[in-house]
Amino acid sequence: MGEIRVVLQSLKMSIHTRMQYRVDSLVATLAVFIRESANIIAIYLALLKFDRINDWNVNEMLFLYSILFLTYAFVVSLFADLRQFSDTIREGRFDRLLVRPRSLLLQLILNNADLIASAGHGTLGLLLFVISAGRVGIHWDFVTVLYYIGAIIGGILIQGGMFIVFSSLCFYFVETGSIRDIFYWNMRKFAGYPISIYHKLIQGILIYVVPFAFVNYFPAQYLLRKEDMANYPAIYIYIAPFVGIIVYAAAYLFWRVSVRRYYSTGN
Amino acid sequence: MRAYVEFAVKKFQDKMAYRLDFFMGIVNTAITIVVYLCIYKALYGGATEVDGISYRMVATSFVITLGLSNAFHFNEMFLEHKIHDGSITNEFLKPVSFLFRMLAENIGEGVFKLVFHFLPALLFTLLHTKLCPPKSAPGLIAMFISVAFGYLILWLISFIIQTWSFWLFSVWGIMTIKNVFVNILAGTLLPLWFMPTALRKIISFTPFESIYFTPVRIYLGELNGSQILSGIAVQVLWIVTLGIIANLFWKRGIKKLVVQGG
């Protein structure tokens, strides 16, 4: 035990930090909200003209997107310190963690939690969910609610795992910003659309390499059952909530192996 | 002038030092192109034309806009950092104009991205997708002029907001909102042809249309001779207007800095 108290203290410190700049925090939250809305607005405007994309209508699209925002709202605070991990290494803050008798990831979780981004993404995600959830024909019963919650947790673990993998790469390369840009940020943007519209190669990446498809597409398919699901093994919509556990575990192992490299090179 | 070219070249070289970033930049641009072409294709859903715009025109417009927006990318927190850490006063001691230096460095970075990220990605795209060729040689030249003006318009907008850091604690929030406006109203996310008519009308009264859309339309031959001239004239008008505003804020800001010592 005691792990939880470390994490809670980290969270408490993040909250206190934000409370010092209340107005600033509010403005920043709003800015994040507006920035993230841009893609939504673009999709909305596009569907005003084109009506459907691969048979997905605007509400279904918003529902698909809402899962991305809701999961990311958690990820961005839980794993905030992993976003700029190369800075953490360069500024010597990683050395600091190494001389403390705790697991390294434990010390990073919720540290400098980006509550602003969480609030921005979370609000937008909730808003999109509220707008779309009642209009896409989902029958919300015990099973679907349970599935939905499982899928959200799975989605958080998948993205957390990706953050861990990208941070681990910092132990091998000096600059990893662009790898992360491509495989995380771009892919996340693409995951906002039904993956069936993409080139096979990109579908493959979204399912097997950076498995965003299991964050929102397959969970949404479980609930919406659109026709394009016929392109994929049906089992994917059932295993979606569990993929997170596997991805996170694999990422953790990779992290363990990679940290060893730091011992021999330093920064 | 020579000094400013040096600044641009220096920035260009700095960029080259990051090997991995360099290769990944190309891959990144290529993937973005492929993905958005997939999205537009899916939106078209097999139709050859929507509102008289063919899929090939949309693809061409997207690729050009992406290339330009890659190049039209600057460090927008530059002035804020300089003001907050006080190093801006040192800049005034140097015998080169701070503003032109900033512009030169930004251009250096932009040219880097255009040459090393965008061109390879464009060649890759041409392997699998047919894009529209330039309509005519004079049109191509007119487009290059229009691109340079478009760059200046966006740079001035960004610079105006940057100067607000003389008064504000942080311009990050406003900058973010500005970028949302640019992404939507300048047509980076959805070409302006497909905007609702009312919105399209409003956009035509803003500088946003002049940034990417005017060069794109000139390239595609959507504008004829006199329309090209008036398009470029509108760009010049915006440059002058924004230039005056930028100068106003900059002068006021400097004055405040001198009077109050930051």
Place this chain on the structure above:
Amino acid sequence: MENIIAVGDIKKYYRIAKRGKGMIASLKYLFNRSYEIKKAVDAVSFSIKRGEIVGFIGPNGAGKSTTIKILSGILYPDAGDVKIKGYIPYKQRKQYVKHIGVVFGQKTQLNWDLPLIESFELMKFIYRIPQEKYEKNLSLFSKLLEMEDFINQPVRQLSLGQRMRGDIVAALLHSPEIVFLDEPTIGLDVVAKEKIREFIRYINEKEQTTILFTTHDMQDIEKVCDRLIIIDKGKKIYDGSIDQIKNKYANSKTIEILLENDEKETQTFDISVTPMNTVMENLFAQKNIKDISICEPEIDGIIRDIYEGRLVLDDPAAEAD
């Protein structure tokens, strides 16, 4: 007493990419890089007994920080071995670091936006410090370092000296038996330095804490340390007491002369070669002297001479017993 720290022949080499100037070199750098080897630590050995305070000095880039990192378990040495309190630092990280405290003077571990106390609380949870011990240590340390006034102020508002005190406390709250201080007095004013020195001495005397610290300030060494290790270019060049090094160069005297015409002159003599008697006779014979003073060698000067190669130390193996 037993050796609590034993360092045997550790080596650490780095590979550094070379970057040329100009456009062509930049392009080449993109595709093909050449490297050079820097020997940061090159076969350094020493041992430290429980309760010793050892000053660890050397010019910039001598390998001090790399050595401290190896001892803290942050870096593997390329060769050689380290045994501290029975642990191999870089192999048994979590068990080992409970027993050590580390201060990196140049990099704070305190949260910039929050009062000191919040960072201390985090340490309490991270090191599993029992509440009672935490409160006892905190009140003792804040009294000794006079921190009561600013413990509730955000760290960003603190002076460098106040912050450093906070950093030292954060590293010592769990009562480590071994403490590594990497430049804990860098950039501080005289008063702050003195406070930190007193505190280090106090902890050492009261708790028998073993302390290794690096500094550029010879006053730190003279006032705090019993023993001095000097390294340069990755090699140990001196290991012994401070008195020893002073005595060794006690023969070197500097004479300051004020001439009749108010001009000043300084001359350095080795009295084992030219006895003071002869020195004086010569001086009085050659110059019109108004005033004269003879200076003992300062440790500062000696160290500077060593760094700059004006003084060559004997084989370090002969220095250590």
